Amino acid sequence: MKAICWMGTGKVEVHTVDDPQIINPSDAIIRVTRTAICGSDLHLFDGYIPTMESGDILGHEFMGIVEEVGSSVTKLKRGDRVVIPFTIACGNCFFCHKDLWSLCDNTNPNARVCESMYGYSGSALFGYSHIYGGFAGGQAQYVRVPFADVGPIKIESDIDDEKVLFLSDIYPTGYQAAENANIQPGDTVAVFGCGPVGLFAIASAYMLGAGRVIAIDRFPERLALARDYCGATVIDYTDGNPSIVEALRDLSNGIGPDSIIDAVGMEAHGVDAAAIYDKIDQALMMETDRPTVLRQAIQAVRKGGTLSIPGVYGGDLDKLNFGAAFGKGLTMKMGQTNMHKYLKPLLDRVYAGQIDPSFLISHRIGMEDVPQMYKTWRDKKDGVTKVVIDPFRESGIEKLRA
Amino acid sequence: MAESAFQTGEVRFPKTGGTWTPLPNDTSGNKVRSHAVQTINATPEQIFNVYSRIELLPTWQEGVVSVEETGANTLHWKMEDPGTRAPVEFDSEILEAEQGKRHVSRITSGPSAGSTVILSLEPHPAGRGTMATMITDATVPGGWLTNAITAVVSRRPQQITTENLRHLKELIESGEIPTVEGQPAGRRGISGKLKQILLGENMPTPPGTRENARPEDMPTRNLLGSTPSKTLTTIGLIALPILVGTVIWASVSGDD
Numbered sequence: 001m002k003a004i005c006w007m008g009t010g011k012v013e014v015h016t017v018d019d020p021q022i023i024n025p026s027d028a029i030i031r032v033t034r035t036a037i038c039g040s041d042l043h044l045f046d047g048y049i050p051t052m053e054s055g056d057i058l059g060h061e062f063m064g065i066v067e068e069v070g071s072s073v074t075k076l077k078r079g080d081r082v083v084i085p086f087t088i089a090c091g092n093c094f095f096c097h098k099d100l101w102s103l104c105d106n107t108n109p110n111a112r113v114c115e116s117m118y119g120y121s122g123s124a125l126f127g128y129s130h131i132y133g134g135f136a137g138g139q140a141q142y143v144r145v146p147f148a149d150v151g152p153i154k155i156e157s158d159i160d161d162e163k164v165l166f167l168s169d170i171y172p173t174g175y176q177a178a179e180n181a182n183i184q185p186g187d188t189v190a191v192f193g194c195g196p197v198g199l200f201a202i203a204s205a206y207m208l209g210a211g212r213v214i215a216i217d218r219f220p221e222r223l224a225l226a227r228d229y230c231g232a233t234v235i236d237y238t239d240g241n242p243s244i245v246e247a248l249r250d251l252s253n254g255i256g257p258d259s260i261i262d263a264v265g266m267e268a269h270g271v272d273a274a275a276i277y278d279k280i281d282q283a284l285m286m287e288t289d290r291p292t293v294l295r296q297a298i299q300a301v302r303k304g305g306t307l308s309i310p311g312v313y314g315g316d317l318d319k320l321n322f323g324a325a326f327g328k329g330l331t332m333k334m335g336q337t338n339m340h341k342y343l344k345p346l347l348d349r350v351y352a353g354q355i356d357p358s359f360l361i362s363h364r365i366g367m368e369d370v371p372q373m374y375k376t377w378r379d380k381k382d383g384v385t386k387v388v389i390d391p392f393r394e395s396g397i398e399k400l401r402a
Numbered sequence: 403m404a405e406s407a408f409q410t411g412e413v414r415f416p417k418t419g420g421t422w423t424p425l426p427n428d429t430s431g432n433k434v435r436s437h438a439v440q441t442i443n444a445t446p447e448q449i450f451n452v453y454s455r456i457e458l459l460p461t462w463q464e465g466v467v468s469v470e471e472t473g474a475n476t477l478h479w480k481m482e483d484p485g486t487r488a489p490v491e492f493d494s495e496i497l498e499a500e501q502g503k504r505h506v507s508r509i510t511s512g513p514s515a516g517s518t519v520i521l522s523l524e525p526h527p528a529g530r531g532t533m534a535t536m537i538t539d540a541t542v543p544g545g546w547l548t549n550a551i552t553a554v555v556s557r558r559p560q561q562i563t564t565e566n567l568r569h570l571k572e573l574i575e576s577g578e579i580p581t582v583e584g585q586p587a588g589r590r591g592i593s594g595k596l597k598q599i600l601l602g603e604n605m606p607t608p609p610g611t612r613e614n615a616r617p618e619d620m621p622t623r624n625l626l627g628s629t630p631s632k633t634l635t636t637i638g639l640i641a642l643p644i645l646v647g648t649v650i651w652a653s654v655s656g657d658d
Binding site for chain 2 (some may be wrong): 135
């Protein structure tokens with residue numbers, strides 16, 4: 001089969017590899033009908049997530065048709081149409097029983113590696129480094145899905161793939177971000193980053209009762225979606241605004257947003273001295289992540305407010321004013337998405353017509369286009385807001401917006 | 403009974419607490435002592451049943467080729483180093499086997515005679531299943547040196563205790579042991595293969611309930627309901643450091 005392989009920092013290639021096989025009895029093999037590049041794949045592309053190995057098959061947003069199931073699988077059969085959550089969970093450990101599916105005890109074959117870096121290991125993920133298990137990902141024509149009775153959600157209607165594909169990650173991740181923001185009716189919520197997760201976080205914040213959502217980014221195509229589809233008041237932080245903290249104070253009647261969602265993570269950009277410091281610090285390997293947004297969020301949120309962090313962080317941060325977080329009595333919630341908890345309720349919102357998750361797709365591409373599109377999106381060119389891949393189409397970039 | 407301990411309204415002070423005693427985790431001479439602790443979502447009896455089934459030992463312990471009963475309380479083990487495939491054989495005996503509570507076994511032959519493994523099981527006070535503690539006290543040629551070197555080239559002896567109890571938990575809770583062995587990948591190249599070794603991914607995952615497990619190792623799927631064997635031991639889990647230690651110590655000694 002054809003698969004997208006990580007071959008080093010800044011190097012993604014299309015390779016012909018063996019088809020996946022059933023290995024454990026709970027496995028299923030899925031023929032992938034649609035997959036996507038996630039913003040967090042760009043962290044892998046840029047080499048900021050440790051423990052990637054040459055040859056790793058990328059991709060954790062995918063859906064498809066069940067081709068084969070292992071001997072213990074009872075809920076799926078050949079021919080079923082499914083969306084696969086990017087976190088792999090066993091369904092029977094303490095954490096799964098507490099709805100903390102992304103912290104499952106029993107799915108990471110490299111738990112010892114994660115333990116040495118983080119103390120304890122979370123669940124395995126598809127296509128997202130060996131600290132998270134080293135499972136082959138779904139930017140491929142076929143993929144092996146462990147614990148197939150636990151994760152995949154069946155799509156039992158003829159709804160388009162693209163309307164349900166993002167249940168695999170960014171839609172639930174944005175929703176959990178809003179849920180973690182502890183939104184009360186009428187609250188003001190600020191969202192840093194209008195990439196796919198940020199856009200779904202904006203929409204989800206309104207679903208959960210926010211009165212006003214303020215969105216911060218620098219790319220016009222993203223800000224347009226945040227404003228015109230999701231209903232946010234947008235700020236372009238490169239547009240001569242004196243400071244984000246001041247802008248957010250003014251927009252929240254002087255007290256700061258009740259909640260702030262950091263949908264940017266470890267590769268933040270900025271225009272102030274701290275952002276330049278982070279660039280240098282990271283280049284010198286004095287810190288693994290650039291916490292530019294996190295610093296601003298801690299400053300900007302109101303006293304007693306909540307910071308929700310769906311943006312991915314990988315390791316050590318430098319010069320983070322934790323005293324400010326303490327002094328203002330902040331609550332912070334973060335982590336990988338507990339996917340399994342959200343699949344059904346968020347699918348129901350799609351069926352009910354509340355949201356069409358395909359709104360943010362800007363490009364449809366074939367397999368041979370993928371390496372170039374990683375670069376294009378990394379460099380924020382060509383108006384990319386979301387890239388969807390047909391793994392059985394060789395090439396041909398279809399641009400959905402002018 | 404356990405619930406009453408958490409009825410906070412009835413708490414009165416002064417209330418006597420306790421002092422923590424560290425579990426063994428050290429090397430001294432040729433002795434390597436280590437421990438692992440897990441909370442397993444099953445009853446102590448269910449865990450004891452899986453732990454004590456001889457035919458299951460190769461499915462969750464690393465490096466076990468086969469285990470045969472040689473007497474009422476004695477076993478003969480064949481193991482191999484996951485990296486080098488070097489074989490080792492030894493005998494073991496059961497010292498204690500109290501269903502659902504405690505199990506102690508000891509190696510009786512070879513250079514590591516006297517090495518012991520203790521498994522203790524206790525119901526979790528908050529109803530989370532069972533607290534399982536595994537303590538190994540192994541005679542390992544090379545002692546601390548073996549521990550240090552194998553941390554790079556193979557499994558650190560103390561890590562083996564951790565991995566074995568982890569695999570037991572995974573098998574009991576989820577019905578299998580997670581693995582990526584045999585999955586497709588692009589060209590690994592030198593750097594990819596080197597990283598695999600550095601991350602310990604060159605160590606084979608025990609087969610669990612995999613389809614390709616050796617037939618004689620295949621458990622029934624209903625692991626928890628199985629009847630325990632009369633002969634019980636997992637002493638083999640400390641044989642790997644012994645094997646690795648022997649190989650390393652022999653090579654170091656040869657240079658002298």
